[in-house]
Amino acid sequence: MADTVVLEVQARNRVGTNAARQLRKTGFVPGVIYGHEEQTVPLAVPGDALNKAIRHGVRVYDVKLDSKTEKVLLRDVHWDPFGHDILHVDFYRVGADEKITIEVRVELRGSAPGVTAGTGVLVQPIHNLTVECLLISIPESIRVLIGELQLNQSIHVRDLKLPEGVVVKNDPDAIIVQVSPKVEEEAAAAGPTAEQAEPEIIGKAKEEGEEAAE
Numbered sequence: 001m002a003d004t005v006v007l008e009v010q011a012r013n014r015v016g017t018n019a020a021r022q023l024r025k026t027g028f029v030p031g032v033i034y035g036h037e038e039q040t041v042p043l044a045v046p047g048d049a050l051n052k053a054i055r056h057g058v059r060v061y062d063v064k065l066d067s068k069t070e071k072v073l074l075r076d077v078h079w080d081p082f083g084h085d086i087l088h089v090d091f092y093r094v095g096a097d098e099k100i101t102i103e104v105r106v107e108l109r110g111s112a113p114g115v116t117a118g119t120g121v122l123v124q125p126i127h128n129l130t131v132e133c134l135l136i137s138i139p140e141s142i143r144v145l146i147g148e149l150q151l152n153q154s155i156h157v158r159d160l161k162l163p164e165g166v167v168v169k170n171d172p173d174a175i176i177v178q179v180s181p182k183v184e185e186e187a188a189a190a191g192p193t194a195e196q197a198e199p200e201i202i203g204k205a206k207e208e209g210e211e212a213a214e
Contacts, residue, residue: 004071005053006062012042020088029086033063033072035093041065045089054086059102059138063091071096071135094135101169103128104139106176110147114179120151124177129157130169137165144176154178 012023012030020030029047034040043065053061054077063072072091080087094100105128114120129142142162144155158172 004060004062005049005058006064006069007045007049007053008064009046010044011065012044015042024085024087029089031089031091033070033091033093036095038093043091047086050089051086057105057140060135061091073100073102073135096134096136098135099132100135100138101130101132102138104131105141107141107143108177109143109145112146112149112179114149114151114153117151119181120179121182122146122177123180126157126170126174126176129176131162131166132169133163133166137163139163139166142168146177149177149179151179151181 009031010028012019014023015030023030023044024047027047028044029050031043031045032040033043043063054074059074061072061074063070070093073094074089075092076090077086078088079085106124106126108122108124112120112122115122131139131142133139142160144160146155149155154175155177156172157168157170157174157176160168160176162168
């Protein structure tokens with residue numbers, strides 16, 4: 001299950017661009033909490049705690065405002081153009097027994113024999129999977145074991161061993177990772193083709209013909 005972090009936030013009475021800029025100068029990040037047909041509440045979130053949690057991939061938070069604590073899902077983060085500072089954050093109210101749909105990263109584990117043998121290259125078309133599960137069951141990642149993956153072998157979505165209660169919504173036939181032959185390197189090592197060698201043969205025949213004519 002993904003970690004849960006407690007954030008002690010404050011109510012934000014002023015909204016707008018100038019107010020948000022002034023708030024960020026004090027070390028807080030402007031944000032909102034919404035969902036479950038309840039009122040949207042503007043928040044001032046402690047910047048250091050939020051930044052640290054996001055950098056560690058935390059998705060689920062307990063937001064404490066005054067004496068009330070709500071469990072929320074990190075729904076959206078707005079960064080500055082350089083990706084350094086958080087400009088705004090959106091939290092969505094959820095219940096611990098509520099099923100949600102969320103993206104979870106794929107984590108490859110092990111070394112593929114088809115790659116370590118020097119004959120293949122690892123190709124990973126899918127880096128994130130869409131899963132459905134309870135909030136309390138959100139996995140930090142979906143681990144894919146590649147320790148037995150040989151040349152020309154693939155691991156599909158249908159091959160995954162998932163945590164209990166987690167359902168992947170992606171196409172079951174979609175390839176997550178595969179070991180493909182090093183086609184380009186083999187082609188380069190094969191040298192020139194017959195078509196590439198043909199001009200030299202023609203030129204040689206022409207020289208011999210010219211000598212015969214002389």
